[in-house]
Amino acid sequence: MTSTMPDLPQAPGLAAVVERVSAARMLAAVHELARGRYAGRRVGTPGGRAAAAWLAEQLRELGAEVELDSFPVTDVRELYATPVLEWSAGGQALRLEHRRDFVEHLATADSPDPRTAPLAAASEADLRGRWVLAEAGDWARACERAEAHGAAGVLTARGTDAEGWMPKMIAGPATRAVPIIALRTDLHARLADALAAGPVRVTASMPLRQISTDGRNVHARFPHAGGAGSGPRVLLAAHYVGVGDDPGMRFPAAADNASGVAAVLEAARVLTADPATRADLSVAFLDAEETGAWGSAHHAAALPSDTLVINLDGAAQLHQAASVEAGGPAHTLLATLDQAARLTGVPLRAGTMASDNRRYAAVGLAAIGIGVGMPGYQTPAETPDRVEADTLVAAARLLVASVGLLAVQTSV
């Protein structure tokens, strides 16, 4: 990404502006947001609020008018202790490792104290007081039977990512009346084999509670010369929230979405430093995306109907092409993005982006979601060293070029 880009006849000088993005500044921002003091940036935590404050400070340094906007968030799943899972069969005991071998199922009941009980297959007639081994993909039915029978809880199956982690989530379906634990698929199969061979005893806890808290969006508007009110109204958005650290385990959340935040911040820096870019630019660093995009849902309703939204979720590892999803009246915005991608050499393809962009599109705004990769997605392996400098540069250049072209199109 070091080549000089050709200029476009309709946007003279834009290529030079685009090339002002700094990989070093973006990497520094990613490393900052991945630090332990932010504790994975979960909504409603001191770490999350510290991240919001840091971002507000960065935006103010760029000359922005900054507002911290709070809103209520419910149904956040909080793991407040390290869960336990072990089984014994045939005179042998096996203690499993949380997030490698098993993980919380998000519909689980809060079950802080380890409970030891015999294991039963879900098809058995009497499940009272026993742990129930659900068939893979059939946890809901097993759960209903377990609840009806007064079972100890349910063990179901789940895959891992390519590195053997079971990613963390903090929102999910309605909570059930029994503890539910998701076991790695090969261990689930092994447990079924052990049960077929003889009695199995399981000891497990799942200290996961449901909390309500407050989210905090960081909104910034840049009233620079020739900016506010004189060009297209453009919002660059990225969520800064993460899923938060586990007890005793760090989740740096470097890719999802410190990388996106860093690219948006850098794009804003470059755009606002260029007086020729006549756009009414705003930035939203959003909270509570990981709990159902509550931050953007809160924000979207307050925006003018002509706002053009570009949301960046992941800018850490460009593999073949960036994913793009469009919603609302975004045809012109999408065509501009395509043009910007040609200018900057960033390949794009249609891909699902189930992120904050959908909240903006849902209220009728032209909204595009862009994803440029998340190595280590929502695991402890989501570290800043895995965020590629070239990908950050590509993402930031794409944003700068898009806004620059929008400004040109509106002014002619």
Next chain:
Amino acid sequence: MTTNQTSGGFIGDLAEAFAPPAAGGCCGAPASPSPASDTAQQADAVATACCGSTSAAQQAAQAGCCGQAPAPAATPAEAASTGCCG
């Protein structure tokens, strides 16, 4: 970057971005199936890193990710929208 592609812009039809194919991953993260070696894992191979089952993965594009309930709707139109991965 892990690509050698130098030409930018959309690959394929631009309009597909309005109804993108389910990528099988959440929030732009590509699906990372388990290194399957047994039947149970193979059955789960189309599940995403975050979604616990095939059906959850298939629903991820249309509904909340991983069985997640959408956030409260602010408008009727929003009810058809989803939360996102989390």
